[in-house]
Amino acid sequence: MKEEPLRVAVVKNILDANSRIAQENRKLFDMHRLRVINLMSSPGAGKTSLLEEMGKRFEGQLKIGVIEGDIQTTLDAERVAAAGLAAVQIETDGACHLDANMIQNALADLNLAALNLLVVENVGNLVCPAEFNIGEDHKVMMLSVTEGDDKPYKYPLMFRESSVLLISKVDLLPHLRCDIEKIKEAARSINPDLIIFEISSYTGQGLDDWHNWIQKLAAKK
Amino acid sequence: MKEEPLRVAVVKNILDANSRIAQENRKLFDMHRLRVINLMSSPGAGKTSLLEEMGKRFEGQLKIGVIEGDIQTTLDAERVAAAGLAAVQIETDGACHLDANMIQNALADLNLAALNLLVVENVGNLVCPAEFNIGEDHKVMMLSVTEGDDKPYKYPLMFRESSVLLISKVDLLPHLRCDIEKIKEAARSINPDLIIFEISSYTGQGLDDWHNWIQKLAAKK
Numbered sequence: 001m002k003e004e005p006l007r008v009a010v011v012k013n014i015l016d017a018n019s020r021i022a023q024e025n026r027k028l029f030d031m032h033r034l035r036v037i038n039l040m041s042s043p044g045a046g047k048t049s050l051l052e053e054m055g056k057r058f059e060g061q062l063k064i065g066v067i068e069g070d071i072q073t074t075l076d077a078e079r080v081a082a083a084g085l086a087a088v089q090i091e092t093d094g095a096c097h098l099d100a101n102m103i104q105n106a107l108a109d110l111n112l113a114a115l116n117l118l119v120v121e122n123v124g125n126l127v128c129p130a131e132f133n134i135g136e137d138h139k140v141m142m143l144s145v146t147e148g149d150d151k152p153y154k155y156p157l158m159f160r161e162s163s164v165l166l167i168s169k170v171d172l173l174p175h176l177r178c179d180i181e182k183i184k185e186a187a188r189s190i191n192p193d194l195i196i197f198e199i200s201s202y203t204g205q206g207l208d209d210w211h212n213w214i215q216k217l218a219a220k221k
Numbered sequence: 222m223k224e225e226p227l228r229v230a231v232v233k234n235i236l237d238a239n240s241r242i243a244q245e246n247r248k249l250f251d252m253h254r255l256r257v258i259n260l261m262s263s264p265g266a267g268k269t270s271l272l273e274e275m276g277k278r279f280e281g282q283l284k285i286g287v288i289e290g291d292i293q294t295t296l297d298a299e300r301v302a303a304a305g306l307a308a309v310q311i312e313t314d315g316a317c318h319l320d321a322n323m324i325q326n327a328l329a330d331l332n333l334a335a336l337n338l339l340v341v342e343n344v345g346n347l348v349c350p351a352e353f354n355i356g357e358d359h360k361v362m363m364l365s366v367t368e369g370d371d372k373p374y375k376y377p378l379m380f381r382e383s384s385v386l387l388i389s390k391v392d393l394l395p396h397l398r399c400d401i402e403k404i405k406e407a408a409r410s411i412n413p414d415l416i417i418f419e420i421s422s423y424t425g426q427g428l429d430d431w432h433n434w435i436q437k438l439a440a441k442k
Binding site: 010042043044070071072073075094096123124125126127128144146147148150151153154155156157169171172175176177202 | 398423
């Protein structure tokens, strides 16, 4: 097979180029003393709903910018803009993740000096986004309890790369065959340093703890 | 940028090579008059639970083979084997989808002549698997109502490529802000020919219609 070595080389080139641009992004963030979160999950785990809650909670206190990544549509940017956040939408046109170059291009549309925090809402995908650094301070992943308690073992990279795990939709637990203790045990077996929050944007459960974490992070500016 | 043309060329090479092997798989399936389904969804939408239900329903009637695709673990193959299905596990070791070559290798471990139906449970990912034909008769996608009603617009390729949409976990609808009519409307706006089943493996709702569809498909052998 001639394809294989070429393919491996190209993947390495792509990741090297990404890493270089991620470092440029990082320098820009540092210049503005801006903290940046790369928020990742499966489709529909509740990333945008959480951002809407953060918009309400920090209104008038923290200026939060959001870069929205979707394959198509500007639906999410419209939702978070309606919640008072400064939003930019990236449509990846088929690409399954955001990379550092897409972020670099989007940054031109945000007034970084005015922001206290930047959240990048990645494409809904539990696999590919974890491979691409964008210059962030923290990878934060979200896993909905509706996805089941075996997911850390099946998608280990994202759990390994993340600083924080948000276990979302915990209000649905009474209706599911899902053991949240198993999720936490499995996640910590892969990444013992994970900070875990159990949340529901629907009922508000657990959001105070998450918002406190965000407030401390943004205060470092 | 020098990377871009090279990258595009390599992606085309990969898809061309995949297409060639998919045709070889197709010939093998035809030789055995075997119907093949490529089952795709986000992580945790309920693919494996549905296969468990199919194992119970068709016990002693249809011999169903399953190829399980996961990044890591053999958890799903163990579950469907326990439900009486002939299971083979592919661990993709990081890859975000199954391709025709992985399927070709796995077929050596199945007695195709003895099967009435083969189901390939793809890696949990609403993006990448839709790009890779494996020689299947039908792409069948599953979307859980917990993922929200905006997903067809945000992940159009999989909806476009699929023959069947299984809307899963409908028992949870009373607890969600999700309008199932919006899901169907959006999905049909992208693919007017989609056959749609509303199901719950938890309560059994809608499974009879799906099983009837499967029975008719397998009867063509």
